[in-house]
Amino acid sequence: MKDQSSKTLSSTQRAVRELRRMIVSGELAAGTDHLESELAQTLGMSRTPVREAALMLESRGLLEMRPRKGVRILPVSSEDMREIYDILTELESLAAQRAAEAGYSEQDLKVLERSIAQMDQAIETENLEAWAEADELFHQELVRLGRNHRIEAIVAMMSDQVRRARATTLFIRPLPVQSNEDHRAVLRAIQEGKANEARERHRQHRLQAKEVLCGILEKHRLNSL
Incomplete structure (x- = not known):
């Protein structure tokens, strides 16, 4: 159980880092929509750490999570x-x-x-x-x-x-x-x-x-x- 928890935490941290990089660089462009499954495939991981990372990045104003629609990359306002x-x-x-x-x-x-x-x-x-x-x-x-x-x-x-x-x-x-x-x-x-x-x-x-x-x-x- 401990090893699995550490692995999940590590995957979430990696997802946060990679998603942040992609948003800041414009690779994930402002105004675009992305399914969690799509992002998970891009990052080569399961949907759980991607969802956890998206929640963290939402709190920082980089994206918006929308039920059943995935995430929307917010514009620079x-x-x-x-x-x-x-x-x-x-x-x-x-x-x-x-x-x-x-x-x-x-x-x-x-x-x-x-x-x-x-x-x-x-x-x-x-x-x-x-x-x-x-x-x-x-x-x-x-x-x-x-x-x-x-x-x-x-x-x-x-x-x-x-x-x-x-x-x-x-x-x-x-x-x-x-x-x-x-x-x-x-x-x-x-x-x-x-x-x-x-x-x-x-x-x-x-x-x-x-x-x-x-x-x-x-x-x-x-x-x-």
Whole structure:
């Protein structure tokens, strides 16, 4: 019984990982419908872990489960992203403030520095996928440095939708040169222990990012896919 339970858990985790990847990459396109049996066959597993994975991804806003109709991949909604960014803006800005108050050493801030360097290099080569990965690393590390596990949990819960929206708009957005400068300013404020400045600079950065992202979704009507 124990071995069977472990096997089921492992299959569910794999189903979550693979379905999330397929949704974020667009392999499972927004607005499409899929039977559980179809997804199970694609993933090479039974329907039970697929159903359990779908329930988890439904709670993260990536899909909708419909009785007797399987699952529907939800579109990237500009309204949803505005709400999500409103929350992320306040929580991440608080994390930036707390990080500045913590008195971190240069060694403690190495990951933030490295992510900014990676973003700079990505801009130089116009490698937007590499930039997106480094940008995500910066925000994850900033939240971790804020030392609030509940903030980390809430941000993590929303990360899939943010990642998906970014992937949808990445190649039609302006080159994010200003975003790199914003990150650098936040890091400098943290290094200098300027808590209010760190919070406000990050808040302004997130507000601007929200307008860019949601503006693209609305202009190109990507939320109606």
